[in-house]
Amino acid sequence: MTSTGTAWVAPANEDQLRAWDTAEGVFWADQADLFEHSLQRYDDWLLRAAGIRDGDHVLDVGCGTGSTTRAAAWLAGSGTALGVDLSSPMLMAAARRARDTGVGNATYLQADAQVHSFEPTAYDVLLSRTGCTFFADPLAAFTNLARAVRPGGQVALLVWQAPSQNPWFTELTTALAAGRFAPTPPSGAPSPFAFADPARVADILIAAGFADPECEPVKESMYWGPDVRTAEAFVLGVLGWMLADADADTRTRAITNLRRTLVKHFTPGGVSFPSAAWLVTSRKPA
Template sequence: MTADDAPNAAQWQAWNGPMGAFWADNADRFDRGAPAYRETLEHAAAVEPDDQVLDIGCGAGQSTRDAARRAHRGHAYGVDLSARLLEVARRRAADEQIGNVTFTQADAQVHPFTPASVDIAISHLGSMFFSDPRAAFTNVRSALRPGGRLVLLVWQSFGRNEFMHRVLDALTPGRETPLPSAQGPGPLSLADPERVHALLEHVGFADVELVSVESPITLGADPDDALAFQSGQHAGLLADLDAGTRARALHLLHDDLVAHHVPHRGVCYRSAAWIVRARNGLN
């Protein structure tokens, strides 16, 4: 599949362009940013030794490898749009000598999964970027065996995630902060519990529940390190600013990073996510 014929074309292009390259180059930093969420998802998923696991939007594959270790008599399958991130995932699985894992460049929205082939589908912040979430979760549900489980980690609202709104506020001085869409593909698309319930129940999931979890997000070892990271992650936003406004924005962001610097811990911001659980309610 190419970007031109992908139904999720904008996301395909983004994750195989500069954004995907940035995430691949900073995979360690993203994995270290909130280790508590990794542990929370692993606990909620409760993967068993014989399970077949599907990891949606697996990125650099940390959650897939975690699942593969637990499903040591089963298998873990990671799918993601980004070729660069999947290169990292495959390399790390080989380095860690994890043989029961497979990574595929695919859009879980349309990929022809083998019907009723997996016991559990998981996602660590990777299920929020579908152009058609109804089609995506219908497709994911079809891959689950009857009664198979879905366990997602997704962000809560913009206001509950300080690392989002404080950074974006600083980078848009004198302008209204550009809120990520709560409807289209993006980090807030599954933030509304009512929308999540309606979406999953409509496509055949049952026993849908959301549990609130919170964890600090670490953006860097110190303010200068965090500034370099955040200015790279938001390079597109900064590129739209004139030189003077860009300098002011970076100054404001640096001041905020200084205010959130915790000695011996790094630059830390509050964040909140949902653990979403459901089961395949259709035969």
């Protein structure tokens, strides 16, 4: 393990630290309202599956700017919620947002959840909203997290289904590719889609020490902004790396395609794309 001064990170997760703790994390922190809103329609599913009760201690993995940590803390009442993440800018935003909304029982920790020494059996509920698919070694990570969950504790994870089931990804990347090769994240490698295969997720959870894993398909719309202009800037913040090597012509075509795609998905409620996730539940054997 190596130290970054504030966080201990498994060497294989250093690329993730570099991404989330620098420019990408700053963009997420600056755009916290949009990012938190974008997946809001999934929150009820996730929180219901988490089954948080008054007095519970909740661990939110890859908490980002902390919307689910705040919601978990509110449900835990006299309990607590700890959000853990690699990204200091996102965690600073999370702490600020908890303070601003009067949530006093949420705390935040910069750490690599794959290797951090959590207090053993301290947590009643382990949850994550798209924050647990970036581990270089998911089995090591979930084995580590299993130690932190008390016997009988609950697991609720929201993870993306395959890119082919997620028009927000396929349509936006096809638009920005502008005829070039559109990226397909390699299955199983750390990425938003690393847990797209339910059989693999179940194998990881069982090998890590959890029981009865289930993956329920959930489809909700994903919000990208109140208008096309805001959505365009948001998309370019998230997927702008696709244009890093593009020449001026390609760039112009890509932006034109992007605007056309966003207009197609503009509704009175804003710009929204269909999306599909797995709601993964499991438990630590009692």
